[in-house]
Amino acid sequence: MADFLAGGAAQDSELVRAAQAGDAACLGLLLARHQAGMRAVALAVLGHSQDAEDAVQEAALIALRSIGDVKDPNAVGPWLRMVVRNVCRAQLRKKSPVPMAEPMTAVTSERLDGLSDPAELLEQHALRDWVWSALEDLSPNLRLVTMLRYFTDARSYDDIATLCATPVGTVRSRLHKARSQLVDVLLGSADQAHDDATALRAAHRELAEETLESGRRGKLLSALSGRWSPEADVIWPTSKRTGIDYLQTAYDHNESIGVRQQLLNVVASREVVIWETALLSPPDDPFHCPPGCLWVQSLDRGRVTKLRLYHPRAL
Incomplete structure (x- = not known):
């Protein structure tokens, strides 16, 4: 202070x-x-x-x-x-x-929509570590809905409900509780030392880029070795469940028909990491695949134990 x-x-x-x-x-x-x-x-x-x-x-x-x-x-x-x-x-x-008429104010309706404000806050380097430290204090369920709502494009209640396998009403309740706790934690922790959120996000973004590039070269499993549990559970957008071995098979198939993934965003906490990618369809079949994909990863002591793949309704 x-x-x-x-x-x-x-x-x-x-x-x-x-x-x-x-x-x-x-x-x-x-x-x-x-x-x-x-x-x-x-x-x-x-x-x-x-x-x-x-x-x-x-x-x-x-x-x-x-x-x-x-x-x-x-x-x-x-x-x-x-x-x-x-x-x-x-x-x-x-x-x-x-x-109702728009109020005359310096705080625009875009800011008041409540969707992007926390994400923009992270770009202010003096405050982002404070916010992420507060997020880490939330329970896993509250942290996940908050990360999805405020830091990804899967921000609709329906998307979050599907990703969390919970009713929309539960999502609303968790978001309310998360906001309340987040404000309380922020007020109580302002003068404390906080972890370097930028370094964590940068490290995970580098891992994401390396992993996606390895997938393009047919070496996805090698890239996952050591960072993912061999028993990691993979849940696909169709709700199909597989082991991590099938990831390479799916990646190879997409590559063979000309589908590419482009990394757009990485959101990282100690126990949850989310990659947002754009799915680029082949030029001769522009509507082949959904516009994007979320890789929602659950970590235990730094290793991925569960991956949920999901196509948001709108990216």
């Missing part, structure tokens, strides 16, 4: 400037200081409901990413309450068949 905080309570403007410079502890303190006011706004707009709590949590995540948009550091309190109010209005628009 910035040195000036040692002398006593800091002004909001000091905390904002420090947070904009990448001080996660100051950002956490700001959110904690204004949490009551943020909740009051949500209750006034949505009433005493679960939606109000969800709105406060969503607004806190948006504020984490958007603190750099605050032009007047002395007005951060009103800015935070504005973010909550617009999240609440976005919720009401989703429920109402009559469209």
